[in-house]
Amino acid sequence: MDFLQQIEQWAVKQPNQAAFSWRGEQVTFRQLKEQSDALAAWIASSYEHDTTPIMVYGHMQPHMVVSFLACVKAGHAYIPVDASIPADRVVRIAESSGAKLMLSPSAIPFPELNLQQVAGEELHNIIDSHLGQAPAAELAVKDEENFYIIYTSGSTGNPKGVQITFNCLQSFVDWMLGDFGLQTGQVFLNQAPFSFDLSVMDLYPSLVSGGTLWAIDKDMIAKPKDLFASLAESGIEVWTSTPSFAEMCLMEPRFSEEMLPSLRTFLFCGEVLSNDAARHLLERFPKAAIFNTYGPTEATVAITSIQVDHEVLAQYPSLPVGYSKADGQVLIVKEDGTPAADGEKGEIVIVGPSVSKGYLGSPELTEKAFLTIDGQRAYKTGDAGYLQNGLLFYNGRLDFQIKLHGYRMELEEIEHHLRACTYVQSAVVLPIKKGEKYDYLLAVIVPTEHSFEKEFHLTSAIRKEISSMLPSYMLPRKFMYQSSIPMTPNGKADRKKLLSEVTA
Template identity: 70%
Template structure:
């Protein structure tokens, strides 16, 4: 039986019309307003673009209109492309060219010159809401089955962004699993931390809308001002927390970030990065009544495909935490370099098979052919992530292309970071391989230290290195250490390694 995602969201406007669907700063939107406005805009789109299914760019940040535009696009039979304000205009130009989009709806000032695309500004959008109020699109016009629901652009190795096509079937497979397996209830308050151009946002957006919940959005300016951020949290009554581990790690630096600040919080959902053992331990101490769910999945497989509850026993059992068991309608395979399947406990490339897997990259058949294939009649995606299956439990060992060779030794950066973060002296840490003359010369550790008794930095460095020496060979221990009060993050809430590298090469 299909989930019928659009119908479920529409139904909340009938059942609980005044229920708040979305909150951003002082702006609130009810389910009734969401349906009325998305219907009006969908009606306008279908009328202006008959017999057309080209994707629609939706540009902005955390405005309620972003969600209205997403739903309007799919109700009118178009996929949408979420474009955050942090994305440079040159990149947006390339997205427009590669997608063939004819319409862009923007919540912010944006100039698009030299491209055949119609741009709707906030004033024009409001006019459409007014003129088309009360009108509705025909239900049969909506996207269905294998039609694209959204397209998210990710980084491409060639420098050109790749448009990952996520169909309605893909999204419904994910939402059905998330709402069933994560213990979500109707009417909960979800944190919305990730910008909509990052697919981690899908983990809270659609499970919230389908269950009649409330999305509590925080923006990049709040994140830059912790006092403002925590004041927002105190008002929120957040029950389901969705973020990258890096964002939670940043919040934990404030002693007041605990169940006293967020008394209703009962579920942490993590995806997008490695969940450090130390971070999980701290969260379990600060939020004793909450469960932590660790998950894994690339954009190409619709947000996440594995999950596991991380409790105290789990943190004691594993140094590197597992990412969990595969959802029931998909399959995880571990593939060796020769294309054969790895045995239980043997390392290889993670391959995902099943209905969550994308149709491929938009207008990029060669890239699609390299990354996607068919296994037993189902779509499959080669992740380029290294992993191990142990009795069905997946352990992710980082990117296969994040393996470096330093002075003849092969090593995984994630392994070094894991041991560094486990040090009693370390709150957060990132390891950067530093090049000289096109070859890796040494490792640099960027560390946010815990409180310690040392007067000099070299004494702290010596203590950390001594701990690392008990776990790692000498060639894997970073040569240089830099101490900072925080680790910079990208707009998506991940560690900003490029910014760090640029910063340290100017100062070290």
């Protein structure tokens, strides 16, 4: 039984179980099946003999998930487009993908788009008028057909459409349900917007295992009082987020086992999980297992994992990102294209069935990043790392390397050492340019509680501590202190916003 069939079975086994919950709105497994079948029947009849991808626009509304399943049941990949994405980027995604239809649970503010738009009341009317209907089962996306397409930032400034097939997602879901101790009927946190592939880590494991997704939207995150009220009500058992989001929650003293007594699993991806953040989480949630994972969108969310316990924290000041899942392989390749020795740094290359087919409509970009190794698809990540006895260590983006006063350095390495400091809760390092060259490094710090009266005393203490770990040329020249690090809608540190603020 494939994962789509497994989702369908819950409409019979537990029809009244909530599949998705957001701000008091719920969709049960029966409603999820009936409504996605109805919408899929309309799509199949309206777009007969057409398999172009369909854009689905919105935020955390339950009918986003209904629309996703409707698209794939009718034989179309879906493109999730979050409401936070700027209009210009939405237009470029529409043009790049060749989409002819956009669905949305609410209004679509893009009259300039040259495609059919079905939104709000019209979408609900279509579903209601087609209840009881379903497309032919053989129409559904399968095998090497695209299941979803997520657009990521491209170095050219144009978004790149990463094609994830049915088989890619099946490989990922099988791994998630097999290796992380997940149980039937659990409540999963849904924090990441659907246009960020971290959301796939909770969406499909939850649906396939008959669980309930508890959605946290961007307005809640902006209002901590609302956020923690929702978390306290949720009964969450499986937490999926970026490390940055968890670090923000840790700033609230009530964020603990007392608030979330059922929480048993933390799943982290998308950023570096610091030793300090993991340690605090273990202190606050002693009954929970913490998993650090790694993977780019192009390899279907994540492909390595390790459980971070007290032994791992004691052994590794900089946490590893884990061992490869069984059906995949991680290689480290040196600049000259030869394999790196054990413990030797190079580019991380991922091989296996969860690797994407490439970028939609971009053969040149696909050829540059994807290849075939031993008959399997492989992806050159652009990430630096090394393997030690099969355990992967991530060393930042190769394109996060900069040259400052003749020295080549990795900004994420400096950030790692800053986060390990006694007086630092969170840190981002920004390279500041003068003309065309980098002139100095600025450290943006969220400090821990301290007794220093003046900022320069705090700076002096941090400098002293990191100078024992970093050469002098890697020490930030300037330090700036803030109560929090701004985050992107995806829950990552917003480096662009910080840079624009400090250089304005």
